[in-house]
Structure formats: structure tokens, C-alpha cells
Amino acid sequence: MNSLIELSIISLLFLRATKCLDSPGPFNNYYTIPFYYGARTDERNVKTVIMNDEPSLFFWSYNYNVDYRNNLWVADKQQSTIFYISKEQATWNAIFKVSGTDGVTGDRDGNIAKATFNHPSSICVYDANTTRILQSDNLKPVLLNNPPSDFCKKSITMDNYQECGVLVDESLEMVTMNHSLIKYVPFIELTKEQKNFSYSNTEPRKVYIADKMNHCIRRLDVSKAEVSTFAGICGKAGFKDGLLGQNMLTRPELVGVDAHGIIFIYDAGNNYIRMIDKDGYMHTLIQGACKEDPNTIPPKIPFQLKLRAMICYKTWIKTSGQPDSHLIGTGVTKNTECLDDHYVNCKNIQPRPLIMEKNFTVIQFNNKRDL
Numbered sequence: 001m002n003s004l005i006e007l008s009i010i011s012l013l014f015l016r017a018t019k020c021l022d023s024p025g026p027f028n029n030y031y032t033i034p035f036y037y038g039a040r041t042d043e044r045n046v047k048t049v050i051m052n053d054e055p056s057l058f059f060w061s062y063n064y065n066v067d068y069r070n071n072l073w074v075a076d077k078q079q080s081t082i083f084y085i086s087k088e089q090a091t092w093n094a095i096f097k098v099s100g101t102d103g104v105t106g107d108r109d110g111n112i113a114k115a116t117f118n119h120p121s122s123i124c125v126y127d128a129n130t131t132r133i134l135q136s137d138n139l140k141p142v143l144l145n146n147p148p149s150d151f152c153k154k155s156i157t158m159d160n161y162q163e164c165g166v167l168v169d170e171s172l173e174m175v176t177m178n179h180s181l182i183k184y185v186p187f188i189e190l191t192k193e194q195k196n197f198s199y200s201n202t203e204p205r206k207v208y209i210a211d212k213m214n215h216c217i218r219r220l221d222v223s224k225a226e227v228s229t230f231a232g233i234c235g236k237a238g239f240k241d242g243l244l245g246q247n248m249l250t251r252p253e254l255v256g257v258d259a260h261g262i263i264f265i266y267d268a269g270n271n272y273i274r275m276i277d278k279d280g281y282m283h284t285l286i287q288g289a290c291k292e293d294p295n296t297i298p299p300k301i302p303f304q305l306k307l308r309a310m311i312c313y314k315t316w317i318k319t320s321g322q323p324d325s326h327l328i329g330t331g332v333t334k335n336t337e338c339l340d341d342h343y344v345n346c347k348n349i350q351p352r353p354l355i356m357e358k359n360f361t362v363i364q365f366n367n368k369r370d371l
């Protein structure tokens with residue numbers, strides 16, 4: 001009897017999930033998402049960048065994501081609602097409608113029962129209370145042996161990394177290396193208590209939603225049962241950096257969060273990845289700052305859905321061209337953008353170094369976008 005109910009819930013969910021997922025085919029292992037392959041491969045291959053830049057690792061995807069308890073959260077774009085599928089023992093596979101009203105679009109903030117959305121297309125969950133935060137403070141790059149084994153992608157630690165490759169540090173006499181073989185490994189010993197972490201009832205779990213057709217990011221505070229606007233101006237498209245109230249987005253499609261709570265947004269209308277630091281300031285990353293992380297195996301999530309592991313260099317911030325001028329459509333030419341976009345066609349303009357490193361040498365680019 002129980003399993004029958006379970007089965008019908010699963011099939012119901014399956015129908016629902018299939019209906020609400022986007023067409024590029026999330027069931028397909030090879031479907032691509034924007035900035036999946038970034039440009040700037042040459043810069044990434046430089047040892048000084050690998051050693052000195054601060055990577056952010058996170059997962060993103062259209063429509064669904066998991067929290068640290070492996071509950072599946074879904075942004076139903078067609079219905080403009082948010083729901084989640086419990087993977088907790090007491091309520092296993094139950095579907096909870098969290099916020100939004102089927103088919104009703106809007107940008108109302110406030111209590112989750114009353115809040116409305118407009119075609120939310122991506123979702124991610126952040127919980128400040130996890131040991132991952134400790135780990136992410138202590139990442140060190142390891143150059144994996146080629147080809148990297150699944151064991152190394154999955155189970156490499158500070159204790160066994162020698163089986164998998166070499167630590168990238170001053171002693172490694174390579175100026176460039178294949179960035180696709182870099183795996184950032186946490187170098188930290190967790191205490192027993194840290195390993196045995198468990199959640200309290202008042203966990204500060206926050207859910208971020210790319211509210212695409214509202215041009216903003218909404219935040220759902222689980223313990224307060226409240227929705228608020230977190231970035232962009234709902235109902236108004238634009239392209240600006242800065243704090244909430246100033247910053248603007250155009251049709252944000254994807255949202256992800258790293259272990260520190262830094263938010264990454266694929267701002268589809270502007271074709272840039274935007275980053276919101278912990279002070280709430282929005283920056284624009286240069287194109288190619290983010291890339292798929294081929295050496296992180298995403299968590300297994302239900303229904304064979306696939307999350308994408310991403311790696312972004314947080315210091316690769318755009319400093320010229322839009323939106324720094326904070327003007328939209330003022331005929332800023334491609335030339336002013338040139339420094340930030342990629343080094344091609346920069347003529348005699350000196351490329352801006354990507355990191356604040358005196359010794360950084362700029363690698364010559366091919367005359368095409370380095371994909």
C-alpha cells in the first residue's frame with residue numbers, strides 16, 4: 001500500500017517535473033548551459049592564476065536544485081510557483097508547494113503564502129551552517145594525472161592527493177598547465193563535531209530564485225516563511241552594478257550560490273555572469289570567468305536530473321564598458337569593451353591584467369575566441 005502511494009507520487013512528480021523543465025534536455029548528460037565552456041583558457045592555464053586566484057565552486061541548473069539535506073527544490077516556470085520534494089525520512093517524496101499561485105504572475109514580496117513570481121527559471125539553496133564553509137576556505141589546487149580517474153575526482157583529499165597528482169605551488173616548475181586537470185581540494189582537518197554536524201530547527205536556510213520575467217532575484221527565507229527581493233528591480237530590466245536598489249538585471253536565468261553565500265547569476269538579457277558578494281554588492285564578471293568544473297562530480301539527485309558543477313574566478317571583474325558607466329544603450333562601442341571581453345582585436349590597447357600580480361605575463365591569444 002505504502003509503495004503504491006509512493007509510486008503514484010513519483011509518477012505525479014515525474015509528469016510535473018517533465019512538464020516544467022526546459023527544453024535543452026536536462027536528462028541529457030551533455031546538454032549545455034551558458035558559459036559552460038568559458039573563454040580565456042589561456043589565462044586559466046597560467047600557474048600564477050591557478051595559485052593565486054580565488055575560485056568559487058557551486059552547482060547550478062535550470063528549474064531545480066538540492067539543499068544540503070538533499071531535498072529537491074523546483075522553480076516551476078510555467079506555473080510561476082516554487083515547490084519542493086522532501087527527501088527527509090518523515091515526509092519522504094512528499095511534494096510541498098512552498099510559494100506562488102499556479103498560473104498567477106506578479107512580484108509580490110512578503111509571506112510565502114501570498115508571494116508571486118513571474119516565470120522563475122532557476123533556484124538554489126544556501127545554508128550557512130555546513131562544514132563546506134570551512135572546507136571552502138582552505139582550497140588548494142592539485143594538478144591531476146591525465147586522464148583523471150573517477151576515484152580522484154570523487155574521493156581526493158589532503159591525505160591521499162599524492163595518488164592523484166601534484167600540489168600546485170612554488171616548487172612546481174611549470175609556467176602553464178592544463179587547467180582542465182586542476183582539482184581544488186580542501187586542506188583541512190575537521191573536528192569530530194564538525195564532521196558530525198546536524199541541523200537545528202531554526203537553520204538559516206535561504207532559497208534564491210531567478211525570477212526571470214521580473215528581471216530580479218528573489219530570496220525565500222525558510223525560517224521566517226518570507227519572500228523578499230534580493231537583487232535587481234522587479235519589473236524593470238536593465239544593466240547596472242551596485243547595491244540592491246541600484247543594481248539591475250535583464251531576464252536572469254540561472255542562480256547559484258557558493259559555500260560562502262556568494263551568489264552567481266547568469267544574466268541572460270545582458271549575456272554576463274553577475275556576482276553578488278556578501279555585502280550585497282553586485283559585480284559583473286568578465287566573460288570566461290566561469291567555467292564548468294570537469295573534476296567535480298555533482299551530487300546524485302532524484303530522477304536522474306543533473307546539476308552542473310561550476311568554477312568562477314571572483315577577481316575577474318569587469319571594470320570598463322557597461323555597466324560601469326551605469327548607462328544602458330548609450331552606444332558604448334565594442335572597443336571600450338575590448339579589454340574586458342577578451343584580448344582579441346584590442347589593437348594597441350594594453351590588456352588589463354586579470355590578477356593583481358606584478359609578475360603576471362599576458363599570454364598571446366589566437367585570433368579567435370578561445371573556447
Ligand SMILES: *[C@@H]1O[C@H](CO)[C@@H](O)[C@H](O)[C@H]1NC(C)=O
Pocket residue numbers: 128129198199200203204
Ligand atoms: C547556524 O549559523 C548561525 C549563524 O549563521 C549560528 O548562530 C547558529 O548557531 C548555527 N547553528 C548551528 C546548529 O550550528
Ligand SMILES: *[C@@H]1O[C@H](CO)[C@@H](O)[C@H](O)[C@H]1NC(C)=O
Pocket residue numbers: 146147148178179180181
Ligand atoms: C587537458 O586535459 C583535458 C582533460 O583530460 C583533455 O581533454 C585536454 O585534451 C587537455 N588539453 C591539452 C591541451 O592537453
Ligand SMILES: *[C@@H]1O[C@H](CO)[C@@H](O)[C@H](O)[C@H]1NC(C)=O
Pocket residue numbers: 192193196198
Ligand atoms: C553525533 O551526533 C549524534 C546525534 O546528533 C550523537 O548521538 C553522537 O553522539 C554524535 N557523535 C559524536 C562523535 O559527536
Ligand SMILES: *[C@@H]1O[C@H](CO)[C@@H](O)[C@H](O)[C@H]1NC(C)=O
Pocket residue numbers: 358359
Ligand atoms: C618575478 O619573476 C622573476 C623572474 O621570473 C623572479 O625572479 C621574481 O622573484 C618574481 N617576483 C615575484 C614577486 O614573484
